Each structure stands twice: as C-alpha cells, then as structure tokens.
Amino acid sequence: MNPLLAEFITETRDLLEQASQGFLALEKAPGDPETLNGLFRAMHTIKGSSGFFEIGPLTRLVHAAEDVLDAVRQGELDLTPDRVDLFFEVLDRVGEWVDSLEAEERLPPEAEDVSNGLAGRLRGLLSEATDEEPSGAGDAVAEEGDAEDERSACEKVGTAPSWILEVPDDIRRELYQISIEGGPGAVAVTYTPDEQCFFAGDDPFHTARQTPGLRWGRVQTREPWPPPEELDPYRCVLRFRLVAAAPVEEVREWFRYVMDQVELYEVAPEDWGVPAGGPEEGGSGPTANDEKGTRSPGGSEPGGPEDEPLAAAVEILRAQTELLAAPWDPDIRLGVLESVAGVLGSVLTELGDAAGEERVAEALETARAQGSGEPLRALALDVLSRLLGAEKMQQEGAGVEPAPQADGPAPERSPQENGTASGQKIRVLKVDQARIDALMDLVGELVVAKNALPFLARKAEEVFKVRDLAREIKNQHAVINRIAEELQGAVMQVRMVPVSHAFQRFPRLVRDLSRKLGKKVRLVMEGEETEADKNVVEDLAEPLVHLVRNSIDHGIETPEEREAAGKPPEGEIRLRAVQFDDQVWIEVIDDGRGMDPEVLKRKAYEKGILSEERLETITDDEALHLIFAPGFSTAEQVSDVSGRGVGMDAVRAMVDRVGGSVSVQSTLGRGTLIRLSLPLSMAVTRVMIVEVGGETLGVPIENIVETVRVPTDEIHRIKRHEAVVLRDRLVPLCRLGRVLDLGGDEAGPGEEEAVLVVSIDGRELGLVVDRFHEGVDIILKPLEGIMAGFRLYAGTALLGDGRVLLVLNLRELVACL
Amino acid sequence: MPVTYKKTVAVLEGVCTVEEAESLLGWLQEHPKGKVNLKKCEHLHAAVLQVLMAAGPDVSVWPEDPGLQGWIETALAGRGAQARK
Numbered sequence: 001m002n003p004l005l006a007e008f009i010t011e012t013r014d015l016l017e018q019a020s021q022g023f024l025a026l027e028k029a030p031g032d033p034e035t036l037n038g039l040f041r042a043m044h045t046i047k048g049s050s051g052f053f054e055i056g057p058l059t060r061l062v063h064a065a066e067d068v069l070d071a072v073r074q075g076e077l078d079l080t081p082d083r084v085d086l087f088f089e090v091l092d093r094v095g096e097w098v099d100s101l102e103a104e105e106r107l108p109p110e111a112e113d114v115s116n117g118l119a120g121r122l123r124g125l126l127s128e129a130t131d132e133e134p135s136g137a138g139d140a141v142a143e144e145g146d147a148e149d150e151r152s153a154c155e156k157v158g159t160a161p162s163w164i165l166e167v168p169d170d171i172r173r174e175l176y177q178i179s180i181e182g183g184p185g186a187v188a189v190t191y192t193p194d195e196q197c198f199f200a201g202d203d204p205f206h207t208a209r210q211t212p213g214l215r216w217g218r219v220q221t222r223e224p225w226p227p228p229e230e231l232d233p234y235r236c237v238l239r240f241r242l243v244a245a246a247p248v249e250e251v252r253e254w255f256r257y258v259m260d261q262v263e264l265y266e267v268a269p270e271d272w273g274v275p276a277g278g279p280e281e282g283g284s285g286p287t288a289n290d291e292k293g294t295r296s297p298g299g300s301e302p303g304g305p306e307d308e309p310l311a312a313a314v315e316i317l318r319a320q321t322e323l324l325a326a327p328w329d330p331d332i333r334l335g336v337l338e339s340v341a342g343v344l345g346s347v348l349t350e351l352g353d354a355a356g357e358e359r360v361a362e363a364l365e366t367a368r369a370q371g372s373g374e375p376l377r378a379l380a381l382d383v384l385s386r387l388l389g390a391e392k393m394q395q396e397g398a399g400v401e402p403a404p405q406a407d408g409p410a411p412e413r414s415p416q417e418n419g420t421a422s423g424q425k426i427r428v429l430k431v432d433q434a435r436i437d438a439l440m441d442l443v444g445e446l447v448v449a450k451n452a453l454p455f456l457a458r459k460a461e462e463v464f465k466v467r468d469l470a471r472e473i474k475n476q477h478a479v480i481n482r483i484a485e486e487l488q489g490a491v492m493q494v495r496m497v498p499v500s501h502a503f504q505r506f507p508r509l510v511r512d513l514s515r516k517l518g519k520k521v522r523l524v525m526e527g528e529e530t531e532a533d534k535n536v537v538e539d540l541a542e543p544l545v546h547l548v549r550n551s552i553d554h555g556i557e558t559p560e561e562r563e564a565a566g567k568p569p570e571g572e573i574r575l576r577a578v579q580f581d582d583q584v585w586i587e588v589i590d591d592g593r594g595m596d597p598e599v600l601k602r603k604a605y606e607k608g609i610l611s612e613e614r615l616e617t618i619t620d621d622e623a624l625h626l627i628f629a630p631g632f633s634t635a636e637q638v639s640d641v642s643g644r645g646v647g648m649d650a651v652r653a654m655v656d657r658v659g660g661s662v663s664v665q666s667t668l669g670r671g672t673l674i675r676l677s678l679p680l681s682m683a684v685t686r687v688m689i690v691e692v693g694g695e696t697l698g699v700p701i702e703n704i705v706e707t708v709r710v711p712t713d714e715i716h717r718i719k720r721h722e723a724v725v726l727r728d729r730l731v732p733l734c735r736l737g738r739v740l741d742l743g744g745d746e747a748g749p750g751e752e753e754a755v756l757v758v759s760i761d762g763r764e765l766g767l768v769v770d771r772f773h774e775g776v777d778i779i780l781k782p783l784e785g786i787m788a789g790f791r792l793y794a795g796t797a798l799l800g801d802g803r804v805l806l807v808l809n810l811r812e813l814v815a816c817l
Numbered sequence: 818m819p820v821t822y823k824k825t826v827a828v829l830e831g832v833c834t835v836e837e838a839e840s841l842l843g844w845l846q847e848h849p850k851g852k853v854n855l856k857k858c859e860h861l862h863a864a865v866l867q868v869l870m871a872a873g874p875d876v877s878v879w880p881e882d883p884g885l886q887g888w889i890e891t892a893l894a895g896r897g898a899q900a901r902k
Contacts, residue, residue, distance in 0.1 A: 198835055198864050205863035209884065219892045225871040228846050233838040233868050315883050 001105060008049050010430070015042040015092050017099070017504060023091075024507040028120050029543065030079060037199040040069045044200050046094070048257055055107050057115030064119035065090050069125055073090045073196070081515065083125060088508070090118055160271040161263075163241055164188050167216045171243070175215060178245055178271040184213065186267040187251045191240040192222065193261055198234050200260070205238070212254050213246030243267070299469050313347050317384045320344060324373035324380070337367050342375055415798070433534065436494055443488045444779045450484050450796050453477035459525060460733045492533070496680075499577040499586065500528035502541040506548060520559050520570040521552055527577035532584045536658055540586060544650035547674055548573060549586040550648065555592030555672055565669065567591070582686060583660070583677050583702060591671040595664075597623035604629065624664040625762045628652040651676075656811070659685060659780075659794075661702055663762055677702060685780045687807055689773035690756060692736045693744030698778065698797065699767070699805035705759045707772055709752040724755065724766055731757060733766040734817060740792075744770045760810050780787050780807060794817065819858075825850070826877055829865075830857040838864035845872040852877040858885065866892060 003788045022039040026032060040135050043066040050059040065087065071077040079087075093114055100108050146273075164172075175186045189211065194203035194424045208217055222237045244251050248266045264432035321341050341364040348356025366375040403468060454477055461470035503525050514521040556562075574589040597620035604610040604626045610618065627648045660678035679685065679702065689696035708726065713732065716723050721735040733755065737744035747753045755766040778797030783790055794809040820837045822844050823826040829837075844867065854870065856878040863870070870892050880886045881883055 167840045193863070198862075203835070203862045204890075205866050206860060209860070209888070217888065219870070221867075221870060225873075228842060228872045231842060231868070232843050233864050234835075236863060236867065238863055238867055238870075282887060677845065 001102075005053060005101065005105065008053065009098050011049065012046050012094070012098050015046050016040050016095050020088070020091055020508055021504070023079075023087055026079055027081065027511070033073070036069065037196075041199065041201045042764055043069060044257075046304070046482075050552040051256070053101075054113075055097070055101065057107055057111040058094060061115040061119050062094065064122040068122050077125060082165075085141045085515075086118075086121060088478060088512075090122070090787050093118060096548075098270050099111055102230055109785060118475060120564065123796070124671075150157050154783060156661050160191060160267060161188055162239075164271060166218070166241075166245065166265060167243055171216050175245055175267070176269055177244065177274075178266070179269040183245045184250075185807065186215070186244055187244045187246060188265040188267050189240070189242040189244060189251060189263060190257070190263045190265075191242065191255070191258070193236045193238060193240075193258065195237065197236050197258075197261075197730070204236060204240065205260075207255070208240040208242055210254075211242050211244050212250045213244040214242050215245050217242040241519075265612060314384065316343065316347055317380050321380045321384070321564075324377040333371070333373070334368070337364060337373055337376060340373070340380075341367075343384075345379060346508050351383075359486070384692065402470060420742065436534075439491050440495070443484070443491050445482050445781060447488065450477065450480050451798055452532040453480065456745040495534045496531040497531050497534050497537050498531050499537055499540065499584065500525075502537050502544060503528050503575055503577075505541070506544070509545065509548060510552065510573060513549065514531075514556075517552065518558060519556050521556055522570050522572050524574045525576075526570060527579075528581050530577040530584055532678065532680050536584070536680070539654050540676070540678065543654045543676065544575070544586065544588065546648060546651050548575070549671065551588055551590040551592065551674075555590035555594075557593050561593075563594075572582065580677075580681070582680050584680055586676045586678065587673055589595065589671065589673045594668040594670050594672055595624060595627070595666040596668050597621075600624065600626050620761055624666055627664065628662065628761070659700065661761075672712045685797075685807070686777055687774055687805070688756070688775045690739065690754075690767070690769040692769050693742030695740075695742050696803070696805055697736070698776075698805045699756060699758065699810070700794070700807065701775055703758045703760060705764060708755050708757060708765075708766075710755050711752050712747050712749055715753065726757065726766075729764065731764050731766045732795065733768055734813070735766070737770070739817070758810055760814050763814070765810075765814060778805065778807070826852045826854050827874075828854040828856075829861070832860045833858065833862055834867045835862040835864045837861065838868050841865060842868045842872065844873055849862075854878045855880040855885075855889065857881065860885065861889075869893065 019039055019042040022035050022042065026039070029035065043062050047059055047062040047066055047629065050062060068087075072079055074207050078085075086340070097107050097111055100106070100111075129329065167175075179185055191204065191208055194200070197204060205219070208214075208219070211217070218241050220239050220241070222239050248264060251264060252259070255264075282760055320343055323336065323340055338410070341360050344363075345357050345360040348360065356734065360376075363375040363379045399625065440788055453473055457470045457473040457477065459474060460466050507523055509522050510523040551573050552571075556573070557567075559569035567600070572591050574587070576585075576587040576589065578585045578587070600623045601610065601618060604623075605612070605615050609626065609629045628651065629649070652662055653675055655678065658678055660676055663675050663677070664672065665675075666672040686701040687699055688701055688704055691697075710724050710726075714724055716725070722735075722807045723730050724733055725731070735746070736742070753768050754770065754772055755768055756772070757764055757766050759765075776797075776799070780795040780797055782788070783793060784793045787793075791812045792809060794807045797805045797807060799805050819829060819831045819833045820841060821830070822840075825848065827841060827844055833841075853873045854877045858880045859882055860880075865891075869889070873893060876889070876893065880889065
C-alpha cells in the first residue's frame with residue numbers, strides 16, 4: 001500500500017477515536033470550547049489529508065461535519081443528543097470507509113449515496129440554525145483603505161488591488177517580464193485568515209510562506225495593535241498579501257482549505273505599472289520557467305530591497321536541493337533535473353565560479369544516467385557548504401534527506417504538519433506487531449537455549465572431568481542469563497500498553513445502550529493507565545463489551561425501578577483496572593439489582609446445566625459462576641442487546657485462553673462485581689512446581705490459594721471422597737499421585753500431607769502432593785502432535801536443568817474427577 | 818524547547834509552534850525592553866509572529882534564513898516605529 005495512504009488510515013482512526021471521545025465529553029459539558037475546537041480540528045485534519053486520495057465522498061462528508069461543528073462553535077447550533085447520534089453515525093461510516101480503504105484501497109460502492117445522504121442531513125442541521133448566516137472570516141475585520149469584498153471566494157475579475165504597486169520595482173519588473181514572455185503568470189493573493197484559525201491547527205504564516213511560486217509577501221495587522229497586556233495571542237488578526245508567479249489554479253489549489261479567506265487576482269502584465277521597454281537583464285537570472293514553480297528559483301523571497309546576492313544564492317540552492325529531494329514522477333523527473341541544472345549553472349556563474357557550468361553539466365549527465373537527482377543535489381549541497389561553512393551544512397543536509405519514494409509524486413503534506421515536523425526527530429516508532437512477536441519468540445528460544453548451559457556445565461564436570469571449563473561455562477551462563485532476562489523484560493515492556501485502549505470504546509457503548517434501553521447510566525473508569533501485554537489488552541476488549549452490556553441490560557434497573565428502590569435514578573457502571581502482583585484485575589462493577597443465586601440455580605437446573613444432585617450441594621457463590629456456563633441466560637426475553645446466553649461464555653473462553661480467571665460477587669439489590677484476573681504478560685507464566693511420585697508438575701500460580709500441611713487424622717472421609725476442613729470450609733481433596741497414577745508416598749497416621757489448595761472457577765480443591773518446590777517463570781509451550789490430545793496438561797516448559805515440566809490444566813483435572 | 822528565555826533576550830530557534838505564543842507574550846510583557854534573537858529561527862507560527870508584531874521588541878540577531886528575515890523585517894517595521902514614538 002502507498003505509505004501515505006497507510007499513514008492516512010492510522011491517523012484517521014486516531015482522529016475518529018478522538019472525535020468520538022470529544023462528542024461524549026460534549027454531552028457532559030455542552031459547549032466546552034476546548035472540546036469543540038478539538039473536534040473541529042479532528043474533522044479539519046481528516047478532511048485535509050483525505051484530499052490527497054480519490055475518496056471524494058469521505059472528504060465531502062467530513063467537510064459537512066466540519067461545517068456543522070463550526071456552526072456549533074459559533075453558538076448557532078446546539079448539540080442535542082439526536083444531533084450527536086447523527087455525528088456518531090458519520091464517525092461510524094467514516095470508520096467503515098477507512099477499513100475498506102485499508103482492505104481494498106477504495107471506498108465501498110455505496111459510499112457516494114451514503115455520503116450524500118448523511119452530508120445532506122448534516123447540512124439540514126445548518127438550516128435549522130436560527131441565527132443569521134454563519135459568520136465568516138471577516139466579521140471583525142477592520143476594513144482598510146483598499147478594502148475588498150471579504151467574502152469573495154474566487155479571484156476577482158475587477159481591478160488589480162492597489163497594493164501590488166508596493167511590490168519592489170525589481171520584482172515587478174521581473175514578473176512583468178515573465179508574464180509577457182508567456183510564463184505562468186502572476187497571482188496577487190490577499191489572505192485574511194479566520195480569527196479562530198489557530199484553533200483549527202492552521203498556521204497561516206506557514207501557508208503564506210509556502211505559497212507556490214511566492215515572489216513577494218507582506219504581513220499586516222487588520223486592526224491596530226492593543227497594548228501587549230490586552231492582546232489575545234490566539235485570535236488571528238493578520239492579513240497576508242502575496243504575489244506568486246504561478247498559474248492561478250496552482251495557487252487556488254494551495255489555498256483550497258481556506259478558500260473563503262483568500263482573494264486571488266490574476267495580475268495582467270499592464271497591472272505591474274512597468275514602463276514598456278523597462279525590463280532588463282531578463283536572461284541572466286534564473287527565470288521561472290520551472291513549471292512546478294514551487295520555491296521558485298531566483299525568487300528573492302519577501303525581503304527588503306537589499307537582499308545580498310550571497311543570501312539569495314543560499315536560498316536558491318536550498319530550494320533546489322529540496323526540489324531534488326522530493327520524489328518525482330519519472331516522466332517529470334528529467335524536466336526537473338534539467339531545470340535545476342540550469343538554475344545551478346546560473347548561480348555558480350553568478351558566484352564567480354568559472355568551472356561551474358562544466359561541473360553542472362557533468363552532474364546532469366550522471367544524474368540522467370542514474371535517473372536520480374542525487375549527483376545534482378550533491379553538487380548543490382557542496383556549493384552550499386562552501387557558502388555556509390561546514391557546521392551549518394550538516395543541519396541543511398539533515399533537513400533535506402530524500403523523502404521515501406512514493407508511488408508517483410508525493411503531494412505536499414498539509415502545511416501545518418510540514419511546519420512542525422521539519423527538522424524534528426522521530427521519538428515514537430510505530431512498529432508492526434508481527435515484528436515484536438518475532439522478537440518475543442526469539443527471546444523465548446534464547447531463554448530455553450540458555451537453560452541448557454548449566455546442564456552443559458555439569459556434564460563438563462561429571463562426564464568430561466574438566467572442572468575449570470565447567471566453572472567458565474557457569475560464569476558465561478550467569479552473564480547470558482542476565483542479558484536474556486533484561487532482553488525479555490525489555491521486549492515485554494515494548495508490548496505493554498495501557499488498558500485504556502480497551503476502555504476507550506466504552507463511553508460510546510454505554511451512551512448508546514443506555515439511550516436505547518431508556519436507562520440512565522454513568523460510566524466511571526479507573527486505572528486506565530494500568531499496563532498489560534498488548535495481546536491481553538486486545539483480547540480484553542470483546543469480553544468487556546459482553547460484561548458491560550450485561551450490566552446495563554440485566555444489572556442496572558430503569559430509573560423508575562431505581563427510585564422505587566430508594567436509589568438515585570442514574571445507575572453507575574465502574575470499569576476498574578488494578579495491577580495486583582503479576583496480574584491485572586479488570587473489574588466491571590454495577591450498582592444495579594444484583595443476581596439472586598436461587599434464581600440462577602433454578603434456571604441452570606431447568607436448562608439442564610445443573611444436575612439435581614448438584615443443585616442440592618451448590619453454594620451461592622458457586623451458583624453465581626453459573627452465569628459463565630455455556631447456554632445459560634437469565635433474561636426472560638432475548639433482546640438485541642444481550643441475553644442470548646453466549647456472552648458470558650465467551651468471556652470465560654477468552655479469559656481461559658490467556659490464562660486468567662474470572663470471579664463474580666453479587667449482592668441482591670446492591671449490584672454485581674465481575675473481576676477478570678489476567679496475567680500481565682502472556683509470554684511468561686509463573687507456575688509452582690510440586691513433586692508427586694518423583695515427577696515434577698507445574699501448577700499455574702494464579703489458581704493457587706494456599707499451601708498447607710494437614711495431619712492425616714484431620715482428613716475426613718465422606719463416602720469415597722476425602723475432604724478437609726480449612727477455616728470452616730470443607731475442601732475436597734484429590735490425591736494427584738492416584739489420579740495421575742504416579743504412585744508416591746501416602747502419609748501414615750500421625751504424619752502430615754502436603755496440600756495445595758487451588759481455586760477453579762470459584763470452587764476450591766485440595767491437591768495432595770509429595771513435596772512443594774519453588775515457583776518459576778516459564779515459557780509455556782502448548783502440547784503438540786500426539787500429545788495435543790492430552791488436555792489434562794496445559795503445556796510444557798523447559799526447566800533450567802533441561803528437564804521438561806508438565807503444567808497441569810486444573811479445570812480439565814476437575815472435569816475428570 | 819524552541820524558545821529559551823534569558824535575562825534580556827528571548828532566543829527563538831528552529832520552528833516555533835503555536836504553543837510558544839502565550840509564553841513569549843508573557844515574557845515580553847514582563848520584559849518591555851526585552852530583545853529577541855532569531856538567529857537560528859526557521860519558522861514562526863503565525864500566532865508567534867503576531868505576538869512579535871504587537872509587542873514590537875528589538876531584534877538582537879536577525880534570522881539566518883533570508884526569507885524569514887525579509888518577512889519579519891517588514892512585519893516589525895510598522896510597529897517598531899509606532900512603539901518608539
């Protein structure tokens with residue numbers, strides 16, 4: 001894909017997200033100027049950058065949105081929730097189109113109609129605005145002597161603005177010369193930027209300076225300056241007057257986003273007031289036959305009459321290097337090269353370099369042969385360096401590095417971006433995630449490879465009897481170990497993103513849902529800055545949507561019900577992220593009606609999820625976890641919001657997949673808390689190693705509640721099952737050695753059993769093992785091949801001593817009991 | 818930082834963005850006789866330009882960029898005279 005388009009897509013997505021947040025913020029604080037300006041700017045930027053591509057419907061739609069926002073900003077239109085709905089629809093459409101651009105590099109075929117429809121509705125809002133016509137740029141403009149109609153959007157056919165006579169004689173003469181020789185003609189521009197334009201991200205000065213073919217320019221104030229203490233620096237009161245030697249279409253194109261703020265006048269030769277026969281020295285200086293005209297050669301940029309020749313030469317050379325650095329279409333490139341060569345030759349002659357012409361001709365030859373502007377650019381830079389001194393030179397060189405070759409001539413970026421971006425270093429990299437994943441895989445392999453070193457050391461000592469070598473290997477291992485750990489940490493750090501990425505969409509979702517369901521819901525988000533692995537955060541988004549939907553649909557009551565229950569009519573949904581050791585807890589808390597365990601039990605029984613026997617023994621806490629069972633739904637009616645009984649199931653599936661757990665707490669009438677405990681990083685899993693019958697097994701640490709030693713006489717037998725009472729809870733026991741047929745010692749009377757208490761979906765289970773070992777960080781590899789069917793194990797990991805550790809899948813273990 | 822504030826001189830370097838306008842205005846108010854050094858300045862945001870035009874400080878060093886120098890000389894010409902009167 002064209003890198004420019006790729007950038008546009010990323011940028012637009014960000015802006016749409018920003019805009020969406022902006023609208024939500026506006027609903028809370030209507031008319032907040034900061035937010036409004038932010039929104040306006042977002043639309044403006046999208047519109048601006050969309051202009052580079054053949055996506056008219058998108059540009060027009062965003063343009064319409066921008067216009068309406070402008071009216072809102074001027075206080076002519078209120079943003080009612082209905083109107084915000086319309087804007088959201090626009091944002092959604094644009095979002096879809098961006099997706100389509102990414103997939104197929106074009107808009108969907110219906111875009112044209114959709115755009116017209118939506119833009120029409122937007123424009124309809126404008127006519128609803130009761131006030132008089134939208135105030136344009138020039139409302140408060142102090143008209144000056146040579147006043148023109150401020151609103152005219154097109155070049156005037158009438159008389160030349162009188163100020164063009166202020167243009168210094170030599171420039172007038174030169175322009176006259178060009179125009180009578182059939183050059184590109186000259187355009188006089190009066191540019192009166194909108195007073196609020198700074199808020200739209202415009203830099204009129206930059207726009208003015210970069211006008212194609214600019215020959216002369218001047219900036220003035222439109223009203224007398226107030227004393228500095230009364231000046232509002234952000235209200236633009238400037239007016240620019242410019243003369244450009246370029247075709248009027250090109251100038252109009254340049255100012256296309258501020259067309260309502262400029263007047264163009266195509267200057268006729270006689271307007272210059274140059275006496276016929278006056279022009280002289282026409283041929284010596286470089287003329288503007290360069291059709292592109294931009295940063296035109298020989299252009300004494302606006303300046304005093306006494307522009308030193310040296311400074312002018314520097315300016316010209318600089319413009320030429322930039323010209324060369326820009327990517328050109330192969331068809332045009334040759335022409336550009338020749339015209340640049342011509343200019344360089346003239347400059348060198350002017351500077352008194354006798355051999356100049358030859359060197360230029362040589363460079364042009366090489367440039368033609370290579371099909372690149374590099375030789376000419378090198379020559380120009382070389383001359384520049386001699387003029388400016390070596391030190392200054394480096395900056396110049398850095399500033400005009402050749403732009404990456406785009407498909408076809410890269411359009412100029414929008415002026416404001418150009419203005420701030422030039423010369424700044426890139427501090428943030430956007431990297432394809434696949435590259436980071438590849439890095440992570442390599443780190444994993446490095447860790448495993450490194451783990452083999454201690455084993456090698458032992459072998460050196462025991463088998464080959466070379467103790468010194470063994471020691472060396474151990475030393476090296478320590479070093480590699482440290483680096484590998486740091487590397488792993490660094491890569492993980494790169495992958496960490498704040499959970500706010502997953503939270504972003506919720507303000508919008510809560511708003512839409514609560515409007516749809518006629519409920520009042522306030523969303524509170526806490527701990528958005530908490531960081532977790534990118535995959536975890538990404539996978540989080542979908543289950544969270546289910547949870548939040550459920551909370552609004554089932555949890556939060558209607559305002560009437562809430563008031564009847566003595567609660568404030570507005571419900572609250574709290575999204576909270578907390579980091580807890582190596583886990584991140586994401587909680588969805590509502591203050592709604594809560595869940596009744598009895599109802600859940602009955603429903604589960606009716607749907608056949610719960611056996612009759614289990615119905616008797618199930619605790620309330622366990623009953624709450626029934627909501628995660630597949631096919632379970634308490635909603636009486638399936639709404640289009642939730643209630644199909646798949647949502648919560650999906651939540652658990654996702655949480656399982658990333659190795660987390662989910663728990664529920666609920667108080668009837670008070671609300672519900674659902675907590676997802678997720679690992680901070682999926683790359684490394686922490687397990688506790690236990691020993692059973694001489695085998696070592698790993699148990700995921702997030703499932704472990706406690707480790708206890710239980711005297712054998714405290715183990716109760718209930719029919720065929722063993723259980724133990726721990727802190728007034730009856731915990732069933734499972735002898736791993738028997739279940740897995742590993743053997744192992746069973747403690748005799750008077751001895752103690754080592755019990756690892758684990759929690760699986762809110763149910764506790766005591767695993768009887770022979771011995772506890774330490775906890776280790778491992779990189780869990782799923783079982784492959786024939787072993788893939790052994791669901792009892794979550795996977796394997798290589799231990800530091802080269803042994804393979806089998807990690808238990810506790811949920812599967814419980815299912816097998 | 819594109820703008821460095823010294824005792825009597827504000828040094829503007831590189832590309833001065835719109836964010837600088839307010840602080841520069843504040844500084845010029847506190848230092849009515851303060852000067853500006855534009856030697857390394859490549860571009861001023863229009864808002865910054867406007868502050869310079871309104872306050873009309875003396876320029877201690879003109880921009881090396883001849884194009885920019887031309888603009889600023891003419892921009893400050895009017896105000897400078899007015900301020901001195």
